[in-house]
Amino acid sequence: MVARIQIPSSAKRGEVVEIRVLIQHPMETGYRHDDVGHLIKRNVINVLSCRYNGVEVFRADLSSGIAANPYVLFFTVAEASGELEFYWIDDEGQQGSERQSIKVT
Amino acid sequence: MKRREFLAGIAGTLALHRAAFADDDVLDPLAAKIAKGAPVRKGKVTVTLPQLADNGNSVPIRIVVDSPMTAADHVKSIHLYSERNPVSNMANFYLGPRAGKAEIDSRVRLAGSQKVTAVAALSDGTFWYDAAPIVVTLSACLDES
Numbered sequence: 001m002v003a004r005i006q007i008p009s010s011a012k013r014g015e016v017v018e019i020r021v022l023i024q025h026p027m028e029t030g031y032r033h034d035d036v037g038h039l040i041k042r043n044v045i046n047v048l049s050c051r052y053n054g055v056e057v058f059r060a061d062l063s064s065g066i067a068a069n070p071y072v073l074f075f076t077v078a079e080a081s082g083e084l085e086f087y088w089i090d091d092e093g094q095q096g097s098e099r100q101s102i103k104v105t
Numbered sequence: 106m107k108r109r110e111f112l113a114g115i116a117g118t119l120a121l122h123r124a125a126f127a128d129d130d131v132l133d134p135l136a137a138k139i140a141k142g143a144p145v146r147k148g149k150v151t152v153t154l155p156q157l158a159d160n161g162n163s164v165p166i167r168i169v170v171d172s173p174m175t176a177a178d179h180v181k182s183i184h185l186y187s188e189r190n191p192v193s194n195m196a197n198f199y200l201g202p203r204a205g206k207a208e209i210d211s212r213v214r215l216a217g218s219q220k221v222t223a224v225a226a227l228s229d230g231t232f233w234y235d236a237a238p239i240v241v242t243l244s245a246c247l248d249e250s
Contacts, residue, residue, distance in 0.1 A: 016205035016206045017205075027214075029191075029214070029245075031191060052203065055203070057201065057203040057204065058198070058199070058200060058204065059198075059199040060196060060197065060198045060199070061196060061197040061199075062196050063192050063194060063195055063196060064190075064191075064192050064214065065185070065187055065190050065192055065194075065195025065196065065213055065214050065215075066195060066196055066211060066212070066213060066214065067162060067163035067164070067211075067212040067213060067214050067245075068162070068163070070211070070212070071210070071211060071212050072198075072209065072210070072211050073208075073209065073210035073211070074198070074200070074204065074208070074209055074210075075204055075205050075206040075208060076203055076204055076205060077203055077204070077205035079203070
């Protein structure tokens, strides 16, 4: 799964930084039929989490009510230099993760 | 029918019509479940949606909660509900004091014109909500596209 995650590369200590996550995923609702009339199984990213130096700062439970290629914007306080680790998993058990580093001055 | 009765009737119909549409202050019963019986008050939360969406497949939504986001007073979670989607609970977002700002942007799927409700659970145990109406000309989820 391809994802585009945008965080500022550097920030001042205590600054509230914007984090944008966009993951390429069909977010199949489970209500659509294929060409021969069979129901397509639901397959959505159900959990998306963000850890900041090992501490979870954000988590989202998503469902079929979220658009394909889910996009989420949220904020976090820049506390220390280190890594933000993003992790997500879909109904079929496919996992994805990405790490990005942030420099805090 | 006398003219006076007729006018009274018209006025009554208009009042009913207004009542049917001015239900923004009534919380979606499905959304009330999250509070487990605790009162869910209107306020603090602001849901921003476009007034009209041509297509329900991807509708931008913004939820902002008025909170200082400190360890003592912060938003624990934000729950998003749709009135008409087959799955009412669209998403749950879990925040904490580390978020700094209680604001979430995302894109939702909507099955038709409806009211979208966001309920915020605060660290002091109170629940707040806001609802925004939207007109969706082509709905998502159920149509075969």
